[in-house]
Amino acid sequence: MQHRLSTLTTACVAALISTGAFADQGSFVGKLSDSAKQVYFEGAQVRLKELNLTTTTRRDGSFRFTNLDAGTYTLEISYLGTAPVTKTITIAENQTRTGEFTLSDNRSPIEDVVVYGQRAGQAGALNMQRSADSIKSIVSSDAIGQFPDQNVAEALQRLPGLSIERDQGEGRFVGIRGLDPNLNNVTVNGVNIPSPEAGVRSVALDVFPSELVEGLEVSKTVTPDMDADAIGGSIEVKSLSAFDRAGQSASLTVQGSQNQLRDQTSPKVSASYTNRYDLAGKQDVLGIATAVSWFDRDFGSDNIETNGEDELEQRHYTVNRERLGAALNLDYRPDFNNQYYLRTLYSEFSDTEFRQANIFVFDGEDSEVERESKDRFEEQQIFSVTAGAEHQLDQWLLTYQAGYSESSEDEPDALYYVFKTDGFAINSDLLDQIPYVEQEAGVSQLSNYELDEIEFASNQAEDQEYSIKVDIARDLTFSGHAAQIKFGSKYRNREKQQNTNVTFFDGDFDDIxxxxFADETPDWGLGDFGQGLDKAALRSYFNTSRSGFEIAKLDSEIESNGESFVNEEDIFAAYLMGKIDMDNLRIVAGLRYEKTDFSTSGQRVELIEDELNDIEQVVNTPWIAEQNYDYLLPSLNMRYAISDNMLARFAYTQTVARPKFEESAAFQIIESKTEENDEGGFDTEREAEVGNPELKPFESDNIDLTLEYYPGGIGVLSAGYFYKDISNFVIFADVADLPEWDGFDEVVQPINGEDAKLQGIELAWVKTFDSGLLLAANATFSDSEAVTLLDGERFETSLPNQSDRVGNFTLGYEDNHWSLRLTMTHKSENLEEVDGDMLLMEDSHQQLDFSGKYYISEDMHLYLNAINITDEPFYAYFNQRSRNAQYEEYGRTFELGFTWKM
Structure with missing residues (x-):
């Protein structure tokens, strides 16, 4: 290994000092499309036989060879699903020759194989996976349209090793190989996307409608030219470009969906348009692509949950989610050597939720019942703009890009009511998935309650990032082997802020x-819910009577100030990498350097209740902290072609993941109470919840090994092993025994814990048959080891959110009129978190979906999607499966739609 890296380094140096060695050489630029020149093919392998030089086609079907001596060469093009293409090309000195190539297959027309339908998606994704320098899983735009997936998160769950976390039954966050979504990197058109949600780094991918996406790429191993903050992996979202398609294109989709649980019907409309234009006498140099999607969905869920000990809560949700997404992308390509682009993406996601809840607190004769309501509107926005260019300067390829992205979450005027009653006999053993509550009839009547508290909140979170990067690459030949040197730099500036504004009203309610506020009994499918609460009446009464309510000033102040902070990161990166092809072996290796300057500002907020000195106040003290750290991270990716149909890959990489913003933020919430004891003296109790600006980033050493077999046609059989050794894993601990917290009874703070380990096996199989049958299956089996604290004691467990088994199965069929898919996703149980002295476990989830299309013509089709056919609920439990933590059901959803494409 040392010899190979030394050879590669020598080749890189030789390239840098030999700028004139190729003065009399030529280049060749080609493009690969279907016979109608309407579809371009990405990921095809292109080889110059005499020189053993290989490259792959890009998104627009183009490829390029540079540094070619004048002469005649044999060009071979390989694309899964078709017969190889062999052509003869001629290279002239100091000239760039061009050519257009068409895939063909003697067995069946190309249009039936890899241009249209579900097989197109498989072919495109597998070709890109096969030709990649690193280990990747890919979803093409054609494949996205073949599943009943409503957003990017749900489209990604079909890939090997990927699973999703759901909210209200919809996929939101994506986990790679069972790791926390906060350990992934998400980019759109090469720009890092900040998270709209307060305190976290993970991006909820349900904000991106699938119609705006041209492709999804998941890199499970990184190369030095990629951001290093990808312990789980890196997810790249690619939006539409006019040069992805030939000429003018357009599409329109109209859909209606129905949720059975709430019996609501919801509309959806999406459209796209692309075209190319001539400028200054040059043909097809300007491309414009635009897309828009709107979905207004009404649905809900029924929920019952407990704390595992003495409290049970019944919840009824009514939800409206509206998604609006738009993209406008421009490309300017005046010649073969220069390209300019502008990419934009806007997504707006609003969630209107009305939650009614009954909370039973079991304490014998002192038992209480609360009736609560939550009326809130939440809007998340993501905007991304990217501008860049690519220039072929003789033997050098120069690319540069500037990007800006911002995310925000706005929750204005959220309103919460709490009603209380006592004196009624209630009982439950909290066992079973759906625990039963014994209660007197009067518990269900609102007239038996008293208004206890009203909470009014307006919260905001903003996340902004500026970035600029430059990459320089050069192809060369070293000792008869094709090689490339590449180096570059990137700068990112990110600011995350959370602003919390909460007001508690807890008095002057005697006359209410x-x-x-009583309303009809909600249709709650898990038992008897009792009288409902009138959303409009609650809001109207608050608006008209607010000025007369008594404000709980201290509680409001500590909540508002204690949860507000601003974090800022400056990240500078530089890398050097090389690539060399030695017969059947390709090596990609290099180093990446990243330096981070981190700062955070917040407040130390202390609530003081002192009976001895008759003091009751909140003391606010500003807190500012800084931290700097840097890393030099090596990576090695090797790809060996055992035969024309079999590939072996090996990768060793080092990656990092910065802590969550809420964990490293400068905030302290302290409560100090001095009360008289039974002996007439006074005792002081002090407790705190604090952030930790000194948290170190996660660090991971990663090893990956895969074997891929492409038996011919459209298909693959693969097996892979992965191993991750993660240090600085973050856990929550009571640090009251440290000197700086002397006098405190409890201080909960995130700290860096011991190492964690994750290893597993990924298996995948995809096969299409000439009969139109499609079979696909994948499974990931993993195991993890981590150390946390359980009831203050050291406890060995698995990583949070890590499932031992994740899998997918697809059965499909397609002919000239029908395209059918039945899909199943499975995720085994996993540890969600440690709750006090109990383990909170998320139960296994298995969902069955169906998608069917009928092609009226080549341009039009009808489709029917059935989602969650078996009405699979979400279930979590404490320690043992019979002890409920949360049971929630969502019902089935059916979608009927029409799509037209030009």
């Missing part, structure tokens, strides 16, 4: 009759 809760019966005035």
């Amino acid at each position: 009759d809760p019966g005035m």
